[in-house]
Amino acid sequence: MKKKRFIQFSEVFKIIKKNFYLLITVALLSIAASLINISLIQIEKSLVDAGVKKDFNLFISILKIALIVISIKIPLEYIKAYVHGKFSEKSLKDLREEISKKLIVSEINLIEKNTTGDFISRLTSDLSIINGFLTQSLNDILYHPVVFVIGIVYGILVSWQMTLFCFAVIPIVILAALYISKPVEKFTKRQQDLVGETNTTVQDVVTGALLIKAFLLEAHIFKTFKSGLEKVFHQGLKIAKISAILETVKGVIQVAPSILLFLFGGYMVIKNKLTFGGLIAFAELMNIFLAPMHILPNVINNYRKTKAAALRINEILLHPNEMSGDLNQSKDDYDYAVEFENVIFSYDRSMKPVLEGVSFKIKKGEKVAIVGPSGSGKSTIVKLLLGLYRAQSGQIKILGNSLEEWNLKNLRDRISVVNQDIFLFPTTIYENILYGKLDAKREEIEEACRIANIHDFIINEAGGYFKEIGERGVNLSGGQKQRITIARAILKNSDIFILDEATSALDIESENALQSEIEKIVNGKTVIIIAHRFSTIKNVHKIIVIDNGKICEEGTHKELIEKKGVYYNLYSRQFADKMEGNLFT
Ligand SMILES: Nc1ncnc2c1ncn2[C@@H]1O[C@H](COP(=O)(O)OP(=O)(O)OP(=O)(O)O)[C@@H](O)[C@H]1O
The missing domain is CATH 1.20.1560.10 (ABC transporter type 1, transmembrane domain)
Known part of the structure; x- marks a missing residue:
């Protein structure tokens, strides 16, 4: 007492x-x-x-x-x-x-x-x-x-x-x-x-x-x-x-x-x-x-x-702090950027696991898409590899080191994320992008914005880089906000790029144009794309299909189509619908 x-x-x-x-x-x-x-x-x-x-x-x-x-x-x-x-x-x-x-x-x-x-x-x-x-x-x-x-x-x-x-x-x-x-x-x-x-x-x-x-x-x-x-x-x-x-x-x-x-x-x-x-x-x-x-x-x-x-x-x-290891170096001669081995995870231990024995490997420099129905666990994978949550069992390795060993600051420095939840700070456009790399020069910021195809808009329509954007960026469209967050990630320029529904607010044409711009700068880096739209994942090296917390298929677009499994069915359904909309609805 x-x-x-x-x-x-x-x-x-x-x-x-x-x-x-x-x-x-x-x-x-x-x-x-x-x-x-x-x-x-x-x-x-x-x-x-x-x-x-x-x-x-x-x-x-x-x-x-x-x-x-x-x-x-x-x-x-x-x-x-x-x-x-x-x-x-x-x-x-x-x-x-x-x-x-x-x-x-x-x-x-x-x-x-x-x-x-x-x-x-x-x-x-x-x-x-x-x-x-x-x-x-x-x-x-x-x-x-x-x-x-x-x-x-x-x-x-x-x-x-x-x-x-x-x-x-x-x-x-x-x-x-x-x-x-x-x-x-x-x-x-x-x-x-x-x-x-x-x-x-x-x-x-x-x-x-x-x-x-x-x-x-x-x-x-x-x-x-x-x-x-x-x-x-x-x-x-x-x-x-x-x-x-x-x-x-x-x-x-x-x-x-x-x-x-x-x-x-x-x-x-x-x-x-x-x-x-x-x-x-x-x-x-x-x-x-x-x-x-x-x-x-x-x-x-x-x-x-x-x-x-x-x-x-x-x-x-009294809430526990994030646990962090003290390793701050990746293994240079290591082949893989991300490895999940039999990972089991639930947000609430009393509930059914969100990820049930997930295993996959992503090589350095590979461009991989993770696809699956809503709620299947795609964003949870991203949260785990950022060290935001710890898996209950299994192993996660990033750039050769297990997640537990990584110093979280160093780990997160190696990863650029563009989230599906677009968040902008209520400050200037410039500062919002600068948060990607605090010591960046003006030219670097402008270059990132050119790649994200937002520079001209900022200069000609948004009132310049130093215009306050208001709380949650209310005076910008969804696509414009998304481009700003993409510019922020481009500026950060880390080894691993994660695009979690990063271009979903753009129309298909803009999305394709932006994708090819991003591809230029991320060339040679590891890219993980989480997307609903079929058009954005067709050219990746590998597609990982997740359903209900389990990996059900893995392969290139061509292989998965030939396999005539889950991915093929989903693809066919979309094709039959004759619409370039959501792959999984
Ligand atoms: N913070 C949280 N606390 C508890 N449960 C959560 C939390 N975040 C997600 N979940 C649950 O985990 C499951 C997987 O969610 P997740 O966001 O990983 O799915 P997703 O595949 O990314 O979905 P979407 O395509 O709709 O973004 C869902 O059932 C969701 O309700």
Whole structure:
């Protein structure tokens, strides 16, 4: 149980711990602030007593001391608030940095299994809850206990009976606060999850705006969004109910002790056991003694919320990083670029494998096509050979080294991929292509764009290389975006080229023209083409046919046609359809 509790905070705590030196400074400044505040109470007491005695000289001397103490208090409070602010801002920056780093270095399934909305909710509302705790609650935790203890010592020195009286009410308040705030944790965790789900719907509305309109899904999506908001609202209402009870309890606690204090204090003054100034001092001290009662429920409440938020952040931080070997050289005298040997892989071990004993070899310099119906496992093969996922069994070798041995950075440097999911960064066209090779010169970028047949468009129509392309490249057509991603891969110019549906957004004529341009530059390199269109795979050295996670045929176009097997049937079907469209539909 203890271990589980620690895990909830472990990673978040480790990151915040780096800034503890600032927190220790705040703790020391809190002690100084507490001493000053208690001495101000003593000054108030002495001023009242001097007034009652009508001792003007004493009154003036105390006033002078008061001015000195106040002139120390003001800069001290400022420095304390500043250092505390620096601690929480720095901790938050470190947390954001670690989370961003984690999103980059962790296994890809962290990104693939969570929705963007969920990440946004963790990075905004969960971090803001943690920030609230670091800023407000930690400040309360560092200041109030110290001033409380110093206050007790001072109170006993003035009147132990009055101090004892003040404490008669405290235990009841603590117990009530603890009992009432307990359900908040449960409700808050659920509310955060609901906010995540609702953010996901917003995300869908933004990314799928076109589809939503085309399929007349507005009403349906809005209904889902509205019902999500309703759930968040009801959850919020439950939390508000509990908070309202807490506030009411606090209100009663605030008034009752003051009335009782003046009753008992007045009696003590009449009996000459307390000065009038002493009574005023206890009115102030009572506030100090009661402050933790008001603050404690909030601190406990915030602690519970923070625990739930830290748990969700921890889930990201504890996700395993990508495993990488340390080999950074390929075997020069080795014949094969890619080898799969009896590879079995599933995204989820409890599900049927996506690849079931896949074996094939691709020689260096070979141009190979992997074809198969949708969902047969083609893109999964690409993910595996990039080291994004690890096979459960079998062996994968790239350029002579097994995948486990490769340093992943070096491995990925040897592979240029153009994906079917076109992604452009919301920056300039130039920068988007530059990501293929960060130290590339302008001429290299332009050359890559000429090969990808996009240079003239960029210069004449798109507003030049330094034109911002907007989020996800909305002001470009599918084909134009695809050419930009192809230019990026051409610029990278690696040993192995993977074109995963890389030219699917182009018309057949453009596709053929681009293919022959790409062929020129990839001449002598290993090329793996994943394509639905028949026209793009006819001239490759070898075609690998995959169906339902298994390789069912392998050979040249001519051999496979002569074999009259699966490939032949698919080819014939397409031929019969008399359309140069999708080979597998
Ligand atoms: N990240 C993932 N998590 C879980 N399952 C996945 C994931 N990616 C793909 N799959 C599943 O793995 C199977 C193979 O998918 P894959 O994308 O490799 O097929 P594909 O042959 O490339 O299909 P397509 O031609 O439609 O792109 C599919 O059943 C798919 O649902």
